Every structure is written in structure tokens, then in C-alpha cells.
Amino acid sequence: MPEIVDPTDSLVSFQHALHNGLIKLSPCVIHPNMKVLLDDAEGTPRITYAFVEGGTVKGVAIYIPAAPIEGKPCFGVGYAVADKYKMRGLGTKLLESSIEEMQYGFRNSFNEFY
Template sequence: MIDPSIPLKSFEKAVNKKDKTLTIRFSERDPTFRIVLDNPDPDVARITVARFWGRDLLGYVQVVPVEAIEGMPAFGFGWAVPERHRRKGYCGQIVEQTVIEVKDLFAKKGLHDFWLEAIVGDTNEASNKIAVRSFGAPVNHSFDTQSGAPIFQYWKRIQG
């Protein structure tokens, strides 16, 4: 399980400085959201949907390809909110907007049927509430293969 909160500060700085390694555009649906495309590894394309208030990052969701689910493409969601903006409801809004943005982006590429996945530490109450609200009940309670930490796994099927 990768902690998406680790790169928060560097991401905020990179977006505000208009880092040339990032492709940044404003959401067509809500100008407080920015869609950022990059390749953290040569074989990995990452989508980050971030909400800003001016230059202040309110939070983001990072979306990366993961192992197929039921033979269909799947994409992992990982979200984080800076400490100063927690418990304000931003994260749930950002996750919901990310689902919409990803559906729109993939539909333009001809992908209409896919899965979204979230892996959340079982003691992270705030993120589990968001996952249940956005994805539904967890499909699995197990242990993370990398850290060994207990996790809940959530899936959401998107059909276009």
C-alpha cells in the first residue's frame, strides 16, 4: 500500500511552478480542479485530479493502472489531503469529482467499461468512510502484499 500523502508538498510546488514534466489542464466541469498527467515510471501513466483554492492545494486523488479485475481494465485510486484541510469534507468531493473526470477522460479514448479500486488501511476511519460512500462496501478485508498491514479493498465498476 503506497501512502499518497507523502508527495503532497512536492506536487503542490510542481503544479504551482508549472513543472514542464507535467501536463496540466483545468477541469471543464469545475475550474477549481486541475487534471495532471505524468509518467512516474516509463511504463506507468498517472492521472492526478487535484482541487486548488488559488494556489493552495486542498487535496488530490492519484489514479494509476492496476491489475485487471474480472478481465477488465482497472485503475487504483489513492487520495490525500494536507493536514490543514482535513475534516472539512474536501476529500469526499475530490474523490467523487475524480470518478467523473476519469469517466470523461477514458470515454474520449473509447474506454467505457472498467473498474476502480481503492486500498485503505483498516484503521484509517476517515478514508474508509470516503471509500464506502464512493465505492460501496468493501469487497475484501486482507493484508497488503507490500507492507503486511491489514486493509480493506473497494471496487467500483464503471459502465458507459
């Protein structure tokens, strides 16, 4: 599995890229208050979900593919919440919501994943 960098560094980088117009986010389907970015990180496909409010990234969850387990797709995940928004349950909400979005998005490809 590709190594995940410190998710806090990813949050800062994501905020910078968003602020400077280097990335364009798409709204999620089930949770339209959450945004998603599908991109490639140095040869590794990556799915980043984010809660963004007024141009401020409150938190991110970053998924990268890993080796299958028992024949089922597997993803590594790292997440971070901006200091200002910590201790409010945002990380838990971000993970729960992003997993629901992935289940919806992959529904025609596979039923289960790790």
C-alpha cells in the first residue's frame, strides 16, 4: 500500500490548492454539504472528501487503494480536522459520510470493501 502522508499536511495542502484555484471540487450525492476530489497522487489514484464552508476546509478524509483482502477491494484512509473545528465530532461525521458516499459510488462495481 502506498504510504499515506500526515493527513494534517494534506489538509493544509488541500486548503492552499482550493484557495489558489488549483483544484475543482464536486458535490457529493448523498451528502451535498460534502465535496469530493478524484485525482492522482504521483501515480496513485486518490479520493479526497472534504467539508468546506465559505472557502475554508474544515476537514478531509483521503482514501487510497490498498491490496485486496479476501478478494474485496481495500482502501487506506487518513483524515484530519482543522484545529478550529476539532472536538466537535467532525472527524467522525466526515468518515461516516465519506464511507456512505463510497458505498453509493461503488454500488455497481462491488458490494463490499475494506
